[in-house]
Amino acid sequence: MSAAGSEEKRSLEVAEAAREGEWRRPSFVKAMFMGQLQPELLFPFPEQDAADRAAGDEILAQVREFLAKNLDADRIDRTGNIPKPLIAGLAKLGLFGIKIPKEYGGLGLSQINYNRIIHLVSSHCASTAVFLSAHQSIGVPQPLKMFGTPEQKQTYLPRLAAGAISAFALTEPGVGSDPSRMSTRAVRSEDGESWILNGEKLWITNGPIAELLIVMARTNDPEADKPEITAFIVEGDSPGLERVHRCDFMGLKGLRNGLLRFTDVRVPAENVLGGVGEGLRLALITLNTGRLTLPAACAAAMKQALAIAVDFGNSRCQWGAPVGHHEAVAAKIARMSADIFAVDSLTWLTSAMADGGTQDIRLEAAMAKLYCTEALWRCTDDAVQVRGGRGYETADSLRGRGEAPVPTERMLRDARINLIIEGTSEIMHLFIAREALDAHLKVAGMSGATGKMDIKSAAAYYAKWYPLLWLPRAAVLKSVDLPFALKVHFWYLERATRRLARDLFHMMLRHRQGLQKKQRVLARLVDSGAELFAMAAVLARALSPGAPPGADKLADLFCRQARRRLNRLHRAVYFNDDGRDYRLAREILAGQYPWLEENILSTWKEQDSGS
Template sequence: AGVFEGKPDFDLLLPPEEPAEERRAGEAYCKKIEGFLINHVDPDEIERTAKIPDTVLKGLLEIGAFGMKIPTQYGGLGFSYKNYGRVLTLMASWSNILALTVAVPQSIGIAMPILLFGNEEQKQKYLPRVAREAISAFALTEPITGSDAANIQTEAVLDSTGSQFIVQGEKLWCTNGPIARFATLIARVPARRAHRDGKSVWVPVPEGKGAEDLVHTAFILDMHQAGVQIRQRCQFEGCRGIENAHMTFQDVHVPVENVVGEIGKGLKYALIILNVGRAISVPAICLGMAKQAWQPTLDRANSRQTFQKPIGERQTQQMRIGQMAANLFAMETLALLVWHLADHKQFDIRIEAAIAKMFCSERTIHFLKDAQIIFGGMGYETAESKRLRGEPGFGIEQLVRDAEMYRIGEGATDVLRPFVAREGLSQHLDRARTYFDERVTGIERIREFVRLLRFYIPWYWRQWRRNPLSSRLEMRHPKVRSTLRYAERVSRRLARAILYAMAMHREALRDDQGRQNRIEAVGEDLLTIAATVLSAESKERTAGRHEAWDLAEEFFRNARERINRNIRELLRNHDRILTVIGTRALHGDYPSLSSGIIRRGLNEYLPKDKR
């Protein structure tokens, strides 16, 4: 977050080294998983049948793959986040659907909520089961609520005996739902305020009588409980083997002992555990998919002849592959950094997690589309179709289809960008809230203006003064030092530009997503620039590998162009013109755009009996 305030602390990107024994444990388990995947998992069968065989899931449970993040005292492997990410990357390079199925129970299934917020009895009862025996799921999204999770409608009402909650409602896109024994359920509980031990808490009220509000609460749901019904196994453009449910709850009885943490904190818990998916699972799976495509793409470019010449010798493809290499290096570097930060619990990595999720998912989509272009027609044909006539059955088209899900899941890009940008905006908007309030007039407004001046004059002066870099060994390398000096300088420039934008647009900046997206993009690039140069320095210093600098410097060159454009457009852009056109289109002002076709609106695609 310091990047948005003009005072980045690059030392935070260099936490203590990973213990050697921890790394060895992760590498050994990767070997074990690799053997299991090669000998027991047919990814083409999963794609063809849209089903992961039960024998595969049972085998992974037996070797602890579903309990990597569960401590050993509860039957798990007790891995670090970094080792967990390594294993998921390896699995995703073989089958991203299998990696996703393994990741969900360990990030948003019942294991993580219980570990973070559950009591000891819940840990003893459930963690050994989900580590080695049972798969779990996450039930938050509903048909009318996605990223807007605060508006869920599923209710859990305490019964008259006070011993159990009665759940009514429905959930959509519940990953692992059809095969799960347990699920993390987020529902709204009728409750009232009470005071206990000197603090205000929510207390559920029997049968909802006298409730002051419906508050979000987390539960451990037994999927075998009467009233839980899987209505549909959802099908998607890609990720064909995924088990994803639309399910309903009718008079489902959940014991009060199954409440996780405190009444009223379910949404907070859900957002916290989603950080695990954003920081670790999604970047790892995306990285594995991109790495899976890398070598076949090089092989295709070197072997495919057009006009008596391999396409890899043509400049267009060389430039495309060069860009892919730089992006793959940046993705891996950023992912490893965020995993490492997550292992050192003193860091709040909400922002870094969101950036890692966005960067890796978006870059993977572009990476795989570029690979598909290099494959040409072969990249559009399915692996099974190619295999029938003796061609290599590499399914780049499947990876392209699958990748889109990772941009959407765990927080869509268009939702996370403003979330990150508000780290840069909120401090200014909160500080100036009273001054921007149109109801404030006269002497009070003058006082507020003076107060702001007293703060911002010295603040603004500091944004023109260079902050010294650390003297740590990693930062003494001349390329590292010059790059981080650039990042520090741009951070101060960004902070000034945010202030200028606030002065020009005032309270309207809170809803100006075009500018917010640019703020996030600059922060994303600065974090990744710093990560890549520090990684290149480490590879050179510890392994004598100088080639990483080619990739780091190429990413830096492209990022610098993006940064200049985004900061410039933070102050002056054409967003308003596009916004007006979009608004007019939504109001039906361009009827000619739908002329000359058999025109059908969205509701005309409903089944005939529901129109």
């Protein structure tokens, strides 16, 4: 095996070892990939408890008033700074401990109410929303709640709820999403009472100002085949902890994000979180919950984008009519509206699933993150296009020449990062595909990340399972009572779920264990699953007694559009240019087409540090 092949195998084995354990609770998405539609897991659409909603309404009213008076989003974008008085005000409102239990000084609110707050903040200022979310969705509070000892919780949760800013330090300059190459190390001190931490962490949101951090480090021999990764609670003022650089990005200009360096940082032994060697598993489980915030933030930004497009569509006249009355613009507004309904439905569905605790939502959370962030990018791009030159112009420039300071340009810049943070779209495709394949791999007797297929075992199972994928399931079709206009979409949903499982099975037969390397095939299957999950969510919400007016029309439009996308994805699974694309890309990477880069000036190559 080549060195590159050995490295890939090692990386896959590390990721495999860190996965969550057995599926002990039902999962709607997992069942879909086995060809089973389980509407009882989504229907009826979960409604927020009245008392829980009242608790959320009370804090939301306070937050709305505070934001309107104190948060100047354009100023934050311009100056690159969230003012300290604003941070103090957010802390006073309790927004640093939204989900921290009241016994530790937090608000003790549900996931739904947490997301309602992040939704409101996101609609006005993405930098502030990410600042708050990074602190408690993936910062210290969430993993501490889930994995901390009683002593750790008593020590740190009150500080965090009162306003101690936190961060989560996992990524490294040369590692990215590959934990097998993590270089930050922690070794036990001679007296055994502490760990000595050395290394660097990159792109750590809130890192430059964090009072407390979760830091992931390797705690075994660097020459060992598999790294033992451990999570540590680290004080922000620890000697040897250096804030080396603050990163500046396309958007989220107010974010404090940077490069951190640890040089002989001493961490008390009691600050190990979750146990030695449990760090990567802790990180993955934390990210599962943390990803639930992104759909709420996406929904808010999309609603703001729609409000901007509708306002301009009504007020701006071209060629004798408002621009919104022209078919090309109207199509964008219709698509934005349908996508918003889907993203909003996924947001509150997955939030309720998290609060309910009766389902395994690792796939649902990942799919919601993937689907909603992609939809947000389309939506903000459409809003910029609808406003034309005014969409591309900054709010400050618009204000300077006497027009309303509509922040469309800022929203587009801020939206782009969502396809990257907490797992890029590409990583989400691979993560979802691996989890979705889990049941099939067990049936096929394939062990680990690169095991071989047990043909006899697979044949015995699939000989009974596969024929059923061609037969409609009458009990499922009769289980949900929908108006006829939506019932036809539910029937399609049931058929397409069986088709998805067939497509996956066919690709397993074609590629065997090599399927896990067919990233584009897997991505199409995952995208198909995401479209089906979104369809199920909008149909369930449209049927809900609490559905907003016009929900049936939006659900119908979304399902029509989703069905067209699904049919294209299905065809592309079998008929595509993946092989040609890959071969040509390798030739280009090998320098066989130097003329493609002729007559350009690339000064950055001369300044490249080799990273």
